[in-house]
Amino acid sequence: MPPPPKNRSHAPAKAGQSRPPPRQPGRRMAxxxxxxxxxxxxxxxxxxxxxxxxxxxxxxxxxxxxxxxxxxxxxxxxxxxxxxxxxxxxxxxxxxxxxxxxxxxxxxxxxxxxxxxxxxxxxxxxxxxxxxxxxxxxxxxxxxxxxxxxxxxxxxxxxxxxxxxxSEKTTVKPKPRFVRVNTLKTTTGSVIEVLSKMHKVDKDDMVPDMLVLPPGTDMHKHPLVTDGKVFLQGKASCMVAAAVSPKPGWKVIDACAAPGNKTVHLAALMNGEGSIIACELNKERAKTLQHTVRRSGANNIETVIGDFLNIDSNDPSYAEVRAILLDPSCSGSGISTERLDHLLPSHSIDDQDDAGSSARIRKLSAFQRKALSHALSFPSVERLVYSTCSIHQAENEDVVSSVLPLASSLGFELATPFPQWRRRGLPVFYGAEHLLRTDPEDDLEGFFIALFVRKAAAADALEPSEDGGALGRKRKRACTTRSGGLRAFSSLRLSRMDVLCSIWGI
Structure with missing residues (x-):
């Protein structure tokens, strides 16, 4: 019987030659x-x-x-x-x-x-x-x-x-990939340096720390994203927190916070200083909010699992709230493409056309009016942003118009966020030119932003204080005893019950 063939993989190498690696027939199968x-x-x-x-x-x-x-x-x-x-x-x-x-x-x-x-x-x-x-x-x-x-x-x-x-409905025009640099953890320059090695990177001309990458750029597993240094957040969404423009050291409420991208954006705009109360009613969404906060590295955010409407604006704990971001539940019609709703069985053009007058929209707008009225009731708030990701007038201009009498009685007026932005509110009432809309035609999501500024605060910001600073009477009024201030505010609320009843439809 002839001897068995030698196993060449274990044969010694000749001088000057490297031995080939042993065969591993199981590697491909594994x-x-x-x-x-x-x-x-x-x-x-x-x-x-x-x-x-x-x-x-x-x-x-x-x-x-x-x-x-x-x-x-x-x-x-x-x-x-x-x-x-x-x-x-x-x-x-x-x-x-x-x-x-x-x-x-x-x-x-x-x-x-x-x-x-x-x-x-x-x-x-x-x-x-x-x-x-x-x-x-x-x-x-x-x-x-x-x-x-x-x-x-x-x-x-x-x-x-x-x-x-x-179906043709599954075809969607690609949009640029927008990402927001989390300045709590890194700098815009260092992120550009990393991303420009693989992608064309542009800085957005309007929103600070926002970068624009080519359509289809997949960043979900990029270390910058997983480490919380970069957030995959659309430009229109980032415009909301930027419109609030909170100052470092302020106390701010994010009324309907989950999933938390806008919340942590507020924290970055505040340089991590001051405090943010992030409210979320849904317990599962609150978990997502908390995960987002942890990933961002923000340590000035308190998450509250509860209904913003149940917060007593007369509670001394909230007497120093200076700004509120209210992005309540809405139809999401402005982000249907981003949500991939066009892939859903129920999606059709007829559904979109009928959505503006549906019972669901009416129910949502009633809640939105109630939430906005409540946000206006906080005594020290100077800036309030109401935003939706809806394209429907019923959730946007109509809600703002309905609360204007109450807002005016409390000293608020509409201001113009991003005045250089060309697309404004639908001209359905006097002052709608202050409102802001974004649209898929702009390669963005469909968002709506209304900015309320308290007139007294705006005026006092221009008046010098007694020591020559820029605090003015605004800060002096904030130092008024809480009990007196709250009693006066409570009386004002009672005198406006007719307005509230009209807004809430009761």
Whole structure:
């Protein structure tokens, strides 16, 4: 019997030669197994997100946007999960038709319906990686049947490929990627230095510490983002906190704070000095808020899990609040693209046209009027920003117009944030030119901003104080005994009950 062949991988190297690395036949298989396991778990995370998205869409009660759900701390493989959710929603009408026409989609899979959709997309249109798992085995078993059904659908619709079956609503114009530098942790210059090695980076010409990157730039896993040195925040969203323009040392309320991007932006504008009370009613969203605060490094933010409307503005604890940011619950119609609402089954042009007069909008606007009226009632507030991410007049100009009598009686007037911005409020009442709107036509989200400034505070800011400083009578009035000041304010509120009743519709 001839001797067995030598194992060349262990043969000694000749002089002057380096020995080739030993063969590792299992490396490729191990890599493939790791890829299959990653795909397996990504499908299940995607199915969990998809279930919440579809149920929220069906009930008209969003449990969060696709992005907020995917990029929550509970999702581990965020990039793969996000891609799977978006692509499954994009192909969902086709997947449903294929499963229905194939005749093999039985009721026993109903409890795992979302996982079936995700897996069917991944195997039929995606990477076709399957591992052990009952749903994967089911899809692989009937894969040929599904593909035959898909071909029949294409023939019936007279199209040559699957992409022609997709709705035009899934096509969205790419927008620049805006990022905000968190100056609590780093400087704009150092971030530009890092990012410019891989991307074209421009500084925004209006919002401080805002950078503009090319459309499609993926920053979610970048160390600057994970370390909290950079926040993935749209320009319009950043304009809200910048319009508040809080001074270092002020006491500020963020009335409806989650997910917290505007809250930590306020902290950065205040150089981490003073204090911010961040209110959030929803306990789950409050967790996201707290996570955002921790990531930012801000140490002057107190999170309050509760309703802003339940805060007593007469409470001495809030007598020194100088600014309020009120960004209440709204329809989100201005960020439907960013939220990827165009991928949802309920989305259509008709839905958007009818939304402005829907019962939901009326309910939201009633809450918004009540919240804005309450924000105006804090005795020492000098600056108040009301903002929404809505395009509807009912949530924007109409809300502001309805509270103007009360605001005027309390010494407030509308000011003009970012006067260089060309797009202003709809001309539906005198003074609407002070309001600010952003629009997708500007490559931004659809936002609305109204800035209320107390006239007495604005006037006193120009008057010299007795010691030659710029504090003026404003600071002197703030030093008035709290009890007297609060009693006077309470009387003023009682004298305006007719105005409040008119605003709140009671």
């Amino acid at each position: 890599s493939r197994d790791a890829g299959e396991r990653a795909a397996f778990f990504a499908r299940r995370e995607a199915a969990t997100v998809l279930r919440r998205v579809l149920r929220g869409d069906a009930s008209k009660r969003s449990g969060g946007s696709i992005k907020s759900l995917v990029f929550s701390p509970s999702v581990r493989n965020k990039r793969a999960t996000f891609a799977l959710v978006c692509q499954t929603l994009k192909y969902l009408p086709i997947l449903k038709e294929v499963l229905a026409s194939s005749g093999v989609f039985s009721s026993k899979w109903k409890k795992q319906e979302e996982l079936v959709y995700v897996t069917a997309y991944d195997i039929l249109f995606g990477q076709e990686i399957a591992v052990s798992g009952s749903v994967e085995e089911y899809i692989m078993l009937h894969k040929d049947t599904f593909r035959t059904a898909l071909q029949k659908i294409c023939v019936k619709r007279k199209v040559s490929n699957v992409e022609d079956l997709l």
